[in-house]
Amino acid sequence: MSKQKTSLSEKMARLKDSFVSQLPERVSELEDALQQLSAPTDASNPALCTLHRHWHSLKGASRIFGFNELAKIASLAEAELQPLLESDNSPVDADWLVHQQDLVKKLVLHFASLDQRDGVHKSSFQVPFFEMGQINHHWQELGSPLIYVCDDETEQVEYLEYQLQCFGYRVRHFTDVDDFEQTVMQQQPDAIVMDVHFPQGKTAGTETLNRVNQRLGYQLPALVLSGMEHFEARLSAYRAGCRSYFTKPVKPLTLANALDKLVRKPETDPYQVLIVDDEPAVAAYHSLILENAGIKVRQVHDPAEVLNALREFTPDLILIDVYMPGCNGYELAGVIRQVPEYLGISIIYLSSETDPKKQLSAMEVGVEGFITKPVVPDELVAAVLLRAERMRALRGLMTRDSLTGLYNxxxxxxxxxxxxxxxxxxxxxxxxxxxxxxxxxxxxxxxxxxxxxxxxxxxxxxxxxxxxxxxxxxxxxxxxxxxxxxxxxxxxxxxxxxxxxxxxxxxxxxxxxxxxxxxxxxxxxxxxxxxxxxxxxxxxxxxxxxxxxxxxxxxxxxxxxxxxx
Ligand SMILES: Nc1nc2c(ncn2[C@@H]2O[C@H](COP(=O)(O)OP(=O)(O)OP(=O)(O)O)[C@@H](O)[C@H]2O)c(=O)[nH]1
The missing domain is CATH 3.30.70.270 (Reverse transcriptase/Diguanylate cyclase domain)
Known part of the structure; x- marks a missing residue:
């Protein structure tokens, strides 16, 4: 396991420990809310809402940290609250209260049994999902892209070499496939321009490329520039992983554009995501998943702080929890949408709400999607990247010149x-x-x-x-x-x-x-x-x-x- 993965799983284990240590506090919050409901009062609804929020957030966090039994208890309790929340101020009956209290007791018992199993929360914490692909930073080296041109027609290549240098490439020229192979095994370029025909054989160039790819275990970005037009040459190029095939003579700009596609750096600025969740542990958990995929994350735990955060941090996307005290996710999305500059930012709910009707109505305030907790980390990353990419592309259309791609x-x-x-x-x-x-x-x-x-x-x-x-x-x-x-x-x-x-x-x-x-x-x-x-x-x-x-x-x-x- 790599150093990064170890430290990630350590961080995750710490988050889980912190969730466990906060469980007694959560239990007393539940007990307080039930206590309020048992006192005869007209205004039972606010206490019901508080109780619902506590159960709901316990359900979400328990699922995330793998405490399925706790999540089941919380989910059952939350479901029992639903009809009461939907019917305006209907009285809470005694049996119902007793059942809720029983569920809290069950929670406490289960928690105690967990605690007796020595170190259970530490040792049981597995993060296999962090085995997901790491971002390839190969491109992000400094300086002009390095191109190897392998071609035995020296004169033509010297001209091409000069032209490519004018386009900002560093070029190294090889006239012999064996020299090329030896060098490329030691230092890989950003892209290769390969001829097909060499004294060693009719398709020696592409065969060499194929062999190099096999020896390295991955495909080097390459294109073919050849004097040959026949099918066999094209097929050998395709087999060597070359998707572009140019016949000589080629315009330097055409070649530079093709090379540009091969060496194009991914967005160097990482995508930025703002996570709004009143549960610091849950926000930190999602944050870790996204950060592991190279995304820059800012967490906000109080919805009232979101507008302040948006003044300093420009996210490509905002992930909002639905159930939060003081201001729920739907209201917060509505508030964000009131600010014209933020109209274009994608907002996604990240919630354990699974009712499709509620999900649909939640999107009416201009929210783009609903991701249900607990999330599958790869899916969260994919959903976030997809939307952030689209957001950047849209922004690009507004900010860039369409011919050159430079800022307008x-x-x-x-x-x-x-x-x-x-x-x-x-x-x-x-x-x-x-x-x-x-x-x-x-x-x-x-x-x-x-x-x-x-x-x-x-x-x-x-x-x-x-x-x-x-x-x-x-x-x-x-x-x-x-x-x-x-x-x-x-x-x-x-x-x-x-x-x-x-x-x-x-x-x-x-x-x-x-x-x-x-x-x-x-x-x-x-x-x-x-x-x-x-x-x-x-x-x-x-x-x-x-x-x-x-x-x-x-x-x-x-x-x-x-x-x-
Ligand atoms: N092909 C092309 N031409 C453009 C574009 N935008 C502007 N031009 C042309 O650029 C030319 C600019 O001409 P002038 O302003 O007279 O300047 P110049 O001929 O470069 O002369 P000096 O600046 O004095 O050296 C005009 O013919 C425009 O039509 C474009 O997107 N594509």
Whole structure:
């Protein structure tokens, strides 16, 4: 068992112990509620509600921690309460009360028998469900993706290697399949571009790939780039796990897009979930399950605190318990839905309520689903991931530019403004770059709008691959981009953008039989404490204007900044 699994099961065992140690308190709460009901009063309903809440939550927690007998007793008691709750203020009869008290006694007896069995709650705690798949963090390494290109046609490959580097890939070239095999067994790349035909055989390339996959025990992300078009070559590629097959010559952008799909990093920001449950142990239990799947969780135990929590924590999804004191889950969902900014957040009930009618009416306040406790951990993770992914995808449609996938104008402005406010507080050095493609109208006019789109795609591709995770890139307008480089001074920003400028102008685009290149100009401005986004943009735009005036294809820093062209 891995270290992580051990510590998880330890945490789970601690939660279970804490549930057990709180049982006497739960029993006295039940006894108090029954005591109140036995006193002759007109207002029996609030006491009935309290009693119902105690039984209900005991049922849920007992099921979660595997105390089935306790859960059965609580469930029976809860069912007996139901008709009384549904009929307005009908009196509680003596027999009914005695039966409820008997159930509490039964609970106490069962609890005592548990306690006599030495260490039962510790040793009986099994967490086999934590054997579920761990998140693959293989992609999250720093730097540009590393590509192995295995092809014995040196000239063609050198050209391709250069082009892929312009798109932000690191490339290592092998002309011999044996060399490739030896290296790949020691260091695996992010993706492979493999030829099929080598001196060792007609399908030696794909056979090598197949063998490597078998030796490693998993499939490396790979695609085939071959001069051969026949079926045997394609079949061997498929058998080696290559779902993409390109015949030479291939456009560098086409290949870069295919590689992008192979090496695409999953969302680097973990999904965020807010759990609202008045039972700290139950909230902690669900929290552990989700955290184990790489999800970031915040717990709130008092419904009145939810709006405060939402001001600091932006969840993709909120999981709400239904039965809570003061404000039930349905009411809380309604309150959250009153706030327009939170209308888009998915809300799911996590409750032991199994009555389908109640579940259905609970969803009327704009709640997306009902997960019944006790949950199967894998199912909870799957349900949460599914909705969180959808939520992110919807958010993506609103915040991203549809052609390039970069932030759109509005979102870029919002994100950069928020970062500037933070940078003022921490004195973080920042540089804003305004980037504009040169003579782009001519590209469209000479080679067509589609060719122009390819240039925009290539540029955004390069920027995404080459900038650091915390940097912000947005498509500000048609052929204008804005970049915020964090924790960077003007000199370093100048060097980086100048390097990108040189590489980008080296990309060869093709339109029909024509080929062409394209360049861009950049204006830079530095962030000084208290400067606003408008000021920064204004300064960067002035510098960009100068760059265009001076002949384009250059990077200029705003004259107030130390570094010129
Ligand atoms: N293909 C394509 N073209 C676009 C898109 N958005 C804007 N454009 C084009 O970008 C061109 C911008 O042209 P101009 O503003 O005259 O600038 P320029 O030709 O790049 O000249 P300089 O900026 O002075 O170097 C226009 O022809 C727009 O139609 C787009 O999404 N796709």
């Amino acid at each position: 104008h509005t979102t870029t402005t919002e994100i950069i403004s928020a970062i500037l406010a933070q940078a003022s507080r921490y004195n973080e050095p920042l540089v804003l770059a305004a980037l504009d493609l040169d003579l782009f109208k001519q590209v469209n006019d000479n080679y067509g709008h589609q060719a122009g789109d390819q240039v925009l795609l290539a540029l955004s591709h390069m920027l995404k691959n080459r900038l650091r995770h915390g940097d912000i890139v947005g498509r500000y307008g048609g052929e204008e981009f804005v970049i915020l480089l964090r924790d960077t001074d003007i000199q370093a920003a100048h060097n980086l953008l100048d390097q990108l400028r040189r590489e980008f102008s080296g990309i060869v685009f093709s339109a029909g039989s024509d080929t062409f290149s394209c360049s861009f100009s950049v204006g830079l401005s530095t962030f000084v404490n208290y400067s606003t986004l408008d000021e920064l943009m204004h300064n960067a735009d002035n510098a960009l204007y100068q760059a265009k005036e001076l002949g384009r294809n250059r990077v200029i820093a705003c004259s107030g900044d130390q570094h010129g062209d």
